Amino acid sequence: MKLIEIVKHAQNTKFVAKSKTKNATGIKLLEPFTTEALVQFESSLPCAIPAEVRELLQYCGGFDIGFGEDAIADGVFFLAGGDAPDYEGISQHSVTIARDGDGNYWMIDLTAQSTEFGPIFFASHDPPVFVFQSETLSHFLKEIFKLGNDPWTSEISEVHNKYSMEVWSKNPGILTYDQCLVGSDPDLHAFAKSLNESHLFFDLRNPSLGAGFSWGMDGADTVCKRFGDKRIFAVQKKERSWFQRLFGS
Numbered sequence: 103m104k105l106i107e108i109v110k111h112a113q114n115t116k117f118v119a120k121s122k123t124k125n126a127t128g129i130k131l132l133e134p135f136t137t138e139a140l141v142q143f144e145s146s147l148p149c150a151i152p153a154e155v156r157e158l159l160q161y162c163g164g165f166d167i168g169f170g171e172d173a174i175a176d177g178v179f180f181l182a183g184g185d186a187p188d189y190e191g192i193s194q195h196s197v198t199i200a201r202d203g204d205g206n207y208w209m210i211d212l213t214a215q216s217t218e219f220g221p222i223f224f225a226s227h228d229p230p231v232f233v234f235q236s237e238t239l240s241h242f243l244k245e246i247f248k249l250g251n252d253p254w255t256s257e258i259s260e261v262h263n264k265y266s267m268e269v270w271s272k273n274p275g276i277l278t279y280d281q282c283l284v285g286s287d288p289d290l291h292a293f294a295k296s297l298n299e300s301h302l303f304f305d306l307r308n309p310s311l312g313a314g315f316s317w318g319m320d321g322a323d324t325v326c327k328r329f330g331d332k333r334i335f336a337v338q339k340k341e342r343s344w345f346q347r348l349f350g351s
Contacts, residue, residue, distance in 0.1 A: 105158040108243050109165065117169040117250030127168025128250075132179060135159040143180075148195040149216040155239065164199070169250035173262040175203030178246065189225055191326035192232055192317060192335065196225075200246075202262060204228065208235060208242070213331035221333075223314070224261050229270035230318025232335075234309035235261050257311055265312030273316055277303040293329040297336055306333040 103111070109131075117128050135143065140159060144151045151159070164179035178200050189196070189209075196209040197219070206226040210219050219239040225232055235257070236242040248256035268274070282294035282303050290305065304315040315335060317326045325338040 103240065105154050105240055105243065106161050108240060108247075109158065109162065112165075112243075112247045112250075115247065115250070118252065119169060120254040125168075129168070129177070130166040131162040132164040132166065132177075134162050135180075147197070148212055148214045152218050155219050167246070167250070173202055173259045174200050174246055174249060176201060178243070189232070189317065189326075191328055192225070193223070194328070194331075199242075206262075210239065211333070215331065221309070224266060226266055227318075229266055229316065230322070230324075231266050231269045231314055231316050233261050233266050233269050233312060233314035234306060235311075261312055265314070268312065269314040270316050273302075273304075273319065275304060275313060276315070277305065279303070289329060289332055289334055293334055293336065297327070297338075301327075301336040301338050304335045304337070306335065309333075 109129075112129050113131070115128070119125055140151070140156065143159075159180060164177060166177040167174065180197065180199060193209060193211045195212045197212065198207045198209045199222070200208040206224065206228065208222055209225050210222050212219070220237050220242075221234060222236045222239065222242050223232055224235050236245065242258075245256040245258045249258060277290070279294050279297070279299040279301055282290040285291060287305075289307075290303065294301070294303065302319075306313060306315075315337065317335075317337065318324050319337055320340045324340075327336045327338075328334065329336075
């Protein structure tokens with residue numbers, strides 16, 4: 103199903119509020135992009151706007167939702183406001199498209215090689231994690247609309263409520279400097295060689311739902327790096343004094 107068809111189908115869908123004290127109001131389309139706005143938007147991207155996305159943007163600039171009581175706060179918007187955070191070192195070219203109301207966002211990670219609007223990640227500051235959500239925008243939208251009816255859950259809420267906490271506490275898929283340096287993967291080897299043993303590595307080139315890493319594992323000033331356009335990331339561990347190591351601080 104094309105993107106525009108997914109949104110049109112949602113317009114004609116009856117949504118039911120999770121809370122019996124509230125009424126679900128469905129979705130309300132935002133103003134479509136003008137020709138000038140499309141040109142300006144595309145000029146800010148590292149790639150061309152795919153034809154299917156262009157068609158959607160000419161139909162609507164996003165939508166407000168009146169059923170989202172779990173995860174997605176306001177809806178989807180294809181031009182992020184100025185309040186969207188800058189995750190330096192993680193995504194050089196991103197389009198923020200949704201938020202949870204607590205300062206956390208879903209963003210499309212784009213590169214010069216992108217041929218569609220994906221993949222989409224959940225970028226959170228509390229907990230400070232970067233988590234894979236969806237490979238494509240169409241899949242992301244379908245999962246959002248699942249939040250409007252019984253059982254009011256989807257992969258969106260799973261990432262927001264479950265996987266973000268698992269990534270924060272466990273950092274699954276973590277790779278050490280030595281593992282990357284001696285392994286057979288040329289990209290991991292080259293990235294590790296350009297850094298040093300104080301870094302931990304995360305390979306999100308082919309992620310599964312909920313894969314990710316804690317960009318703030320060592321505090322808000324943790325240094326994160328990315329291997330060019332490739333979705334391989336490094337987090338630098340802080341040097342600790344003998345007192346900190348002894349007393350675990």
